[in-house]
Amino acid sequence: MSLLNNPLKSILIASIIAVPATALAETAEEKGLRIAKEAKASDLGWQDMQAQMNMILRNKQGQESVREIRMKSLEVDGDGDKSLSVFDKPRDVKGTAFLSFSHPIGADDQWLYLPALKRVKRIASRNKSGPFMGSEFAYEDLSSFEVEKYTYKYLQDEACEGGNCYVIEQYPVDKNSGYTRRVVWIDEGEYRPWKIEFYDRKNSALKTLTYHGYKEYEGKHWRPDLMKMVNHQTGKSTDLTWNSYRFKTGLTDGDFNKNTLKRAR
């Protein structure tokens, strides 16, 4: 332990602490990553959540189709969330249930329960870019936000519906993603996303998602009542509405296994 070593150490520590607080030579990539980490950290501690999710699918002619799904999810320390979804509508898939253990990196573990056959089927989770139940939401649009899923680049500050927003470009790490990049507007006060623009594999504008009717739950968890996804290439759109959000209902690991999947209904 030399005398020289200690001051050096404290300088190092000081600089590590100081970086997030100041804009000291922070690159656009570092700033994007920092904001993503802060956004994730600001929503930690929700423990578990139950909600009702309804979708209205609209085609170019304005014909509508309805989806109704009940969802339970569990926050997992140091890993992605666990979730259990049960389909109520359309009626031909009523009782179909979906169990997912998501992971920040690598494939998620997913099982589907088919009530007519009473069969639990492990399914490949490779299909991130596919449409969720025929809607304009891809599976990857509905999975939980994990910092490791993207690399980042801060673009600029801009006024948005939530006040002042950071505009950040996100580049999916997973090669199976359907996007080259997403441009996200996150408000500076509460780190809520207000708008996401999606660019397809050819880097053409594909979809725009907007968030509406944010409400605060348990003093810190902001959730939207409505998410509108518009596909610019097909003219189709999907409105996703959320009802009956409930947090900290006491769900545990034991509520997310193949047995609970079979009787989820």
Next chain:
Amino acid sequence: MKLKRLSCAAILAGLTALPAGAETFYEMSGKVSADLRYFTQDAQFPNQDYDTNLSFAAEPEFYWEWNDGTDSVTFTPFLRVDENDNERTHGDIRELSWIHVGDEWEVKVGLSKVFWGVTEFQHLVDVINQTDGVEDFDGEDKLGQQMINLSLVRDWGIVDIFLLPGFRERTFAGEDGRLRAGLIVDTDNAQYESDAGEKHLDAAIRWSHTLGDFDMGLYWFHGTNRDPILQPQMISGNTVLVPYYEQMDQIGFDLQATIDSWLWKFETIHRDSSSDKYWAAQAGFEYTFYGIQESAADLGVLLEYGWDERGEDADAAIQNDLFMGARLALNDAESTEVLAGISHDLDYDSQSLIVEASRRFGENWNISVDGRFFTADDTADLSYNIKQDDHLQLTVERYF
């Protein structure tokens, strides 16, 4: 019989435990369907001289839930009315069961259905429920089975213990039905190896678990063999097939590896009965091409092989058979899907082709068109019986 009564009493106890008032959740859902079959060839056997067959079915489901979902009762009666076949006109209780959920355990009492296995073209390890053979020739439809099922969730897997008081006989097409053998199966005179007959108490225990990319299950079953031996007999002047149900011990194992876009599947059984002792297996893979041609559509290709140690002596239709299939899902709002499968018997050189297309119309309707085509020219081949039963089927389903 005692246990059957016990299970009924348990359901009644469950029902009477229903609290009065708003805490009980009740829901009714279900479906009605109509199917029209058009047979493209003249029939092979007497009493089958029709080209079209119309049939209606109803399957409502009644569901009650109370004590915050820790108790529930499901009742699913089923009824089919068939234009030509009196045996296909039949009813069943698919489900009448009470489930009580505890901490890391649950118990189910009543009539219910259980599915085991991973492969698509044959369900070798699936042993709890009897096949409702008149519904379709693919063996996917099952009769409700009386059971007491205790399920334990542990870190090292899920253990299911089954007591199965009583046995359901397989249903077979009647003399006016198509898709049957030349001789009629006389289901009124079924015989049993056990003195207890259809009241034999069967039992099973199964362990299942997920380890990373692998899902597996291992079980032991002791009781009445669901597959009867069909013995030709003279009954009131007619030669008929009489089902004889043996006792058996069966070990079964199933495994699926889910790796990237691959599903690798394997099932095997060892069956031990008085007449036979043998191994059988079904194995293969499913690979899915996602977002084909820059669209939202997925194309899955399937390849499976079925093997039975007894070879051509097997009374099973699958003893040395190869299966190929393709599944196209458009992933559109109407869930349009097309499924095609070919099976080829490597011993008898017979084949069958099945094509199924389905789509949702509006919020509550579903329409599917199926085509099934068979070729066989060896009389020893079980599929020789249905070689002239090629048909197209239109099914309209209304969900409520």
